[in-house]
Amino acid sequence: MPILNLYWPVYKNLEKEFLKLANYIHFSDDQLGTYSMYIADLIVRCSVEIESLSKELYCMLGGNMSPTDSEGNNRDLYFDTDCLDLLEQTWILSKKQIAVSAINFYFVDEKNTILTPLHKAHKRGTSGSKWKQAYQAVKHDRRNSLKKASIENLLHALGALYILNLYSRDERTDIGRVYLNDHNFDSRVGSEIFSAHYCRATGLSMRPNMNDNCISPALGDELEKSIYVIKYDDKSFREMHKNFCLDNQITIERFGKSAEIKKFLAEHPEYIGKSINEICMAAGGTNLLTRIFCFQHTMQEKGARMEAMLNKHSGIYPELFPLEDTKIE
Known part of the structure; x- marks a missing residue:
């Protein structure tokens, strides 16, 4: 049974805000490093949605909602090493591809037009995906990590949310x-x-x-x-x-x-x-x-x-x- 459609309207709003950026910034290969506070906010909002949606999908697949640590004590449920890891084992999300097809995005290099945004998303720290590292950095220390709030990391975070939304639908x-x-x-x-x-x-x-x-x-x-x-x-x-x-x-x-x-x-x-x-x-x-x-x-x-x-x-x-x-x- 598909999840109640709570996440798709939020995704579409984030997508709309990202598209507005293209009216002010020429989205090309050499502009992917462009960063700003506004982009940082979009990355955080995308990632919060990813956290929440990944937990719902994890629950739908029968994941353990009350995990314990090595000593048997209850611990928090982690959206990456718990939830995204189970999704990876079940659906091989790290290899799922999307193409950037917006008419006002002018990327030429294939690595910027064919994305696998959930690659390494189930891993933590420096082993994890770049957009997830950027999310953690700007969430905890925005002033010193602002350069990580780039168009490239936002593109991949939004792509990851797009894929998860598709997996929650019919x-x-x-x-x-x-x-x-x-x-x-x-x-x-x-x-x-x-x-x-x-x-x-x-x-x-x-x-x-x-x-x-x-x-x-x-x-x-x-x-x-x-x-x-x-x-x-x-x-x-x-x-x-x-x-x-x-x-x-x-x-x-x-x-x-x-x-x-x-x-x-x-x-x-x-x-x-x-x-x-x-x-x-x-x-x-x-x-x-x-x-x-x-x-x-x-x-x-x-x-x-x-x-x-x-x-x-x-x-x-x-x-x-x-x-x-x-x-x-």
Whole structure:
């Protein structure tokens, strides 16, 4: 269940104030070190929201809300080494990428346009992320730490808050039908500064047994970077699997009854045990292949829908098994 939407309006206000800065400061690579008391205030406000939201997400994941020290005494719950650490273990937030896509930000260097703002955010002290070090510094000693209140640290703090807000919202967004659909996923997801990295899991190698291993090509590192995954919704996935299995049954029956195939295998026993595709191509080429393989059910698929699913590393598609006793229509 998503958290009650208390944090998103606050995030949007912080984003609006950051965008106002761009009216007075040219946001480019060489201006990232620019600092001020106003920026320090925004960093503190961003970080306070991160503290609070990370604790709510931690609670949602079943984190221990009454931690104890090494001697068994109750201690404070830490937003970084407790809360963000659990979020990191569960969702790999340190690798989640966002792009800076605001039209009035003029960053060119990729390290300033592609961010991983929660990298090392679950660590403390000098091992932690730069924006978190800046937060602690300006909170406790603003006068002597003001240079850390920079545009760069604010950008990363706001990016971290953006990602946490996305993880507190609904997990799935309907994109629409695949057939004759002109809708695309808006990766900004309501932001005027950032876009969330996403990957596509719509390439499928259809088999009687289906699971995430059937995604082709495999997502690999892209999955770890992605905040969202574009996929078929579960209902469509099941329907696609059913249609494949029905067509596969017909294909197997045609293959078994084919006189050409029987004659070929009798003359070439070395092909026994090879795939239907290999045998058809060897026995009669593309012409035989098109006569054996059936796509009548698959070709009727016009209701399949896609969705954007929040990437919580808990699996993309349900596991499906071969159909049993299915009547071929």
